[in-house]
Amino acid sequence: MVASMTGSFQLMKSLNRSLILNMIRVYGPISRAEIAKKASLTPPTVTNIVNELLNDELVKEGKMGASKGGRKPILLTINKESHFIFGVDVGAQEVRIALTNLSADVICLKRSKLPKGFTKEELMTMIKENIQHVLDEEPVPQSKILGIGIGMHGIVDHEKGIAVYAPNYGLSDIRMKEELEKEFPFTVKVENDARALALGELWFGHGQEKQNVVCVNVGIGVGAGIILGGRLYHGEHGIAGEIGHTIIDLNGRRCSCGNYGCLQTVAGSTRITDRVIEEISLGRKTMITELVEGNSDWITGEIVHQAATQGDPLAKEVLEQTGRYLGIGLTNLINFVNPEKVIIGGGVSRAGEYILDPIKEIVQNRALTDRARTTEIVPSKLGEKGTIIGAATLILAELFDYQIS
Numbered sequence: 500m501v502a503s504m505t506g507s508f509q510l511m512k513s514l515n516r517s518l519i520l521n522m523i524r525v526y527g528p529i530s531r532a533e534i535a536k537k538a539s540l541t542p543p544t545v546t547n548i549v550n551e552l553l554n555d556e557l558v559k560e561g562k563m564g565a566s567k568g569g570r571k572p573i574l575l576t577i578n579k580e581s582h583f584i585f586g587v588d589v590g591a592q593e594v595r596i597a598l599t600n601l602s603a604d605v606i607c608l609k610r611s612k613l614p615k616g617f618t619k620e621e622l623m624t625m626i627k628e629n630i631q632h633v634l635d636e637e638p639v640p641q642s643k644i645l646g647i648g649i650g651m652h653g654i655v656d657h658e659k660g661i662a663v664y665a666p667n668y669g670l671s672d673i674r675m676k677e678e679l680e681k682e683f684p685f686t687v688k689v690e691n692d693a694r695a696l697a698l699g700e701l702w703f704g705h706g707q708e709k710q711n712v713v714c715v716n717v718g719i720g721v722g723a724g725i726i727l728g729g730r731l732y733h734g735e736h737g738i739a740g741e742i743g744h745t746i747i748d749l750n751g752r753r754c755s756c757g758n759y760g761c762l763q764t765v766a767g768s769t770r771i772t773d774r775v776i777e778e779i780s781l782g783r784k785t786m787i788t789e790l791v792e793g794n795s796d797w798i799t800g801e802i803v804h805q806a807a808t809q810g811d812p813l814a815k816e817v818l819e820q821t822g823r824y825l826g827i828g829l830t831n832l833i834n835f836v837n838p839e840k841v842i843i844g845g846g847v848s849r850a851g852e853y854i855l856d857p858i859k860e861i862v863q864n865r866a867l868t869d870r871a872r873t874t875e876i877v878p879s880k881l882g883e884k885g886t887i888i889g890a891a892t893l894i895l896a897e898l899f900d901y902q903i904s
């Protein structure tokens with residue numbers, strides 16, 4: 500894996516170096532002596548590597564720690580403003596490109612709407628141009644940029660960095676890593692969006708300190724990122740976590756995958772708006788009609804949520820039904836994977852309790868054992884920026900994670 504690294508990144512990897520860097524990230528502020536103890540390394544080794552990290556400005560010295568007799572030790576922390584990462588969320592309708600620091604805090608964000616019927620060349624051009632805009636506008640030297648992480652919907656070959664199939668675009672075989680590494684001197688990592696989100700939650704959100712977590716991304720599609728033993732689980736062919744395509748209604752609607760009755764045909768955001776439109780066409784009275792001034796094309800998940808918060812019975816009913824289907828999907832998932840926690844992100848999760856309450860109710864009634872029924876289910880902590888933060892974390896995981904190489 501190290502051999503595929505480009506630019507400044509290549510110089511940064513070594514086993515002990517990543518180990519020490521990660522210790523400072525997790526336990527900082529921390530002294531050199533404590534690192535040596537926790538990492539079972541000799542004090543001179545730690546001193547040498549810390550000197551390198553100080554030179555590279557990846558860590559910095561801060562305040563003094565408590566003294567145990569002699570000199571007070573100087574404590575080390577991550578120098579989070581020293582380097583930067585691009586986090587890219589290639590969504591169903593828009594591309595969002597952010598520059599983040601080493602804590603995945605977003606420093607600047609560019610969003611571009613995707614036109615209808617674009618080609619993969621046009622998509623890649625848009626991503627490249629937007630990255631270039633950020634590089635032109637932000638006073639950040641290129642040598643301080645560690646890489647580009649991309650969260651992409653659909654089936655992704657994360658090793659080759661290829662979007663194998665992107666159902667929302669009807670495009671396949673988009674060679675994202677290759678194309679971007681040709682254009683920029685940075686390492687590029689591409690991951691499925693739900694997995695990127697799961698990684699972001701593991702590092703910076705509700706997955707911290709957890710080993711076995713599932714993060715479900717509910718938007719137009721429904722996908723899950725599975726973390727087992729603190730690592731992303733891809734499966735043999737990279738389709739692990741595709742719960743949106745588990746079939747829960749044999750006589751259901753046709754799905755983008757070609758099968759019928761997949762979870763996402765009943766619990767994805769499109770079904771929310773479709774159900775509302777159906778009910779209105781059958782003569783059902785709802786505040787949504789006024790909110791969109793009678794134009795059913797304007798109905799979105801957000802508007803349905805807005806109507807629900809204002810007490811609209813149809814809006815509440817539709818969101819609750821979506822929640823119940825998701826509850827069935829999550830019960831299946833809990834029975835398969837048995838995670839410590841399930842985190843729900845994506846647009847649909849922003850409907851809050853209207854979706855979450857029925858999900859919890861179904862899981863509490865149907866999961867296999869008493870303990871499984873109490874599996875914690877929480878909304879994403881990272882919210883709208885979750886996929887961006889997760890995408891940036893793909894690069895951070897390479898930098899900090901000594902277990903990877």
Ligand SMILES: [Zn+2]
Pocket residue numbers: 743744745754755756757758761
């Ligand atoms: Zn499907």
